[in-house]
Amino acid sequence: MDISKFNQFVRDIYGTDKFIPLHEPRFLGNEKKYVLDTIESTFVSSVGAFVTDFEEKIQAFTGSKRAVATVNGTAALHVALLMAGVQREDIVITQALTFVAxxxxxxxxxxxxxxxxxSLKTLGLCPKAFDEYLEEHAFIDDLGVCRHKNSNKRISAVVPMHTFGHPVELDELLEVSEKWHLILVEDAAESLGSYYKNQHTGTLSLVSALSFNGNKVITTGGGGMVLCQEExxxxxxxxITTTAKIPHPYEFYHDENGFNYRMPNLNAALGCAQMxxxxxxxxxxxxxxxxxxxxxxxxDTTFVxxxxxCRSNYWLNAIICADKTHRDNVLEGTNKGQxxxxxxxxxxxxxPMYENALQDHLGNSKWLEERVVNIPSSVPLDA
Incomplete structure (x- = not known):
């Protein structure tokens, strides 16, 4: 890979000699207007029309039964896992090649x-490795619960992540999940606008999570969304995400432990404009x-x-280098070139938090960790 040629190629795409970020937001429409509207209304916090409007827009776009806005994507995934029935001391299967959230x-x-x-095909959880691990290390008890052989702990769910917006092999993962009596929860944080066999990611599982962080395809500054497939x-x-408060004109009554995970109206206004x-x-x-x-x-690199x-949103474009040395040379040469x-x-x-966690061989994950590089992926202004 000719790094100087690549740097110039990227500069030609974005039409600038200045620093080129990995993924910056684009504000090309009504963002300022809608945010100012919230300020003038004084409803800038968790109560306001833009929150409902944003939820309805995401619900319609994804084809979800219900969309619930949250303060960020991690909060959305936290609640999604709770709604899937994950409990303290449960084991939950996921991928080691993911963002820490x-x-x-x-x-x-x-x-x-x-x-x-x-999987090398998707960069997301491998169905074959998933099933093989459970065949060797798990069993279904008399009550139909999947348990780990060594600890007898309940394995309750599986959380595949649509890496860089590329959908995982959902049919196969759902088949293995059903075989082992597990709930599948999609971490769709990166995949707004991605489709698996013409169905939007995040809608093939009972519950899932989206993110609208500043570096996502669209942003609310910070924000997330829980997609639910049952009313x-x-x-x-x-x-649960609105402090479990029972609606009342003036009284404060909460019927269970809840979370103050509400998306502020200011953020939702930004999201509505971005949509x-x-x-x-x-x-x-x-x-x-x-x-x-x-x-x-x-x-001498492979573009992912x-x-x-599938139809990917190509949130973050990625290349696979020949080896770690090649990867490091690319990282050094591009970043040095701004x-x-x-x-x-x-x-x-x-x-350190997860170094002692249960794991399989992670062969593909280790191989990819040494070779994958993300390259500038902001929406070009003149494409």
Whole structure:
């Protein structure tokens, strides 16, 4: 890979000689107007029309039965796991190649992660590795509960993450989950606008989580959304995330432990404006991905493309280098040239909080950790 040629290629795409970030937000429409509207209304906190409007827009866009806004994506995943029935001391299967928020949400509950390898096709949880681990280390007890052979702890759920917006093999993962009596919860934080076999990610499981952090396809500054595929579950999620308060004109009565995870109206106003440009953003990001794919077709790196039968939002574009030395050279040369690139996340099993967690061989995860580089993925302004 000719790094100077790549740097210039990226500069030509974005039309600048200045520093190029990895993924910056675009505010091209009514963002300022809607935020000012909230200020003038004085409803800037958790009560306001934009919150409901944003929930309804996401619900319609994804085809979800119910969408519940939260203060951030981690809060959304925390509540999604609770709604899926995950309890303290449960084991929850997930991938070691993920952002730390996936595991943080588990730790809030007091559940422990079990790390399974990812697929080279999707960069997300591998169905084959998932099933093989359970065949060797798990059993179904007389009550139909999946348990780990060594500890007898309940294995209650599995949380695949749609890495960089590329959908995982959901049909296969759902089949293995059903076989082992597990609830599947999609960590769809990165995949707004991604589709698995024409169905939006986050809607193939009972409950899932989206993120609207500042570096996502659209942003609310900070924010998340729980997608629920049952009306009753959606109502329960809304209740729990709004301090479990019983509606009343003036009295404060809360009927169970809840969370103050409400998205402020200010953030939701930003989100409503961003939704008006979402379709255009997605098309421009796909065009950018095609440009990168063409650039790398004869290079000594592999551009990561959407899996078969999927439509990815290409949230963060990625390349796979020949080895760790090659990766490090790319990272050094691009960042030195003021073109921001980043390695994929450090494996969760290398972090002090999770270094003793249950895990399989993680062969693909370790291989990818040494080779994957994310490259600039902001929506081009003139694509």
């Amino acid at each position: 996936t595991c943080n949400a588990l730790s809030y509950i007091g559940a422990e992660p079990l790390f399974i390898d990812v 009753a579950l959606g109502a329960k999620t809304k209740h 008006e440009n979402l379709t255009g953003f997605l098309e421009k990001k796909r065009h950018l991905a095609r440009q990168y794919q063409e650039f790398f077709k004869d290079a 493309v959407e899996p078969e039968n 073109v921001m690139t980043r390695p994929i996340w450090t494996l969760m099993t290398k972090l």
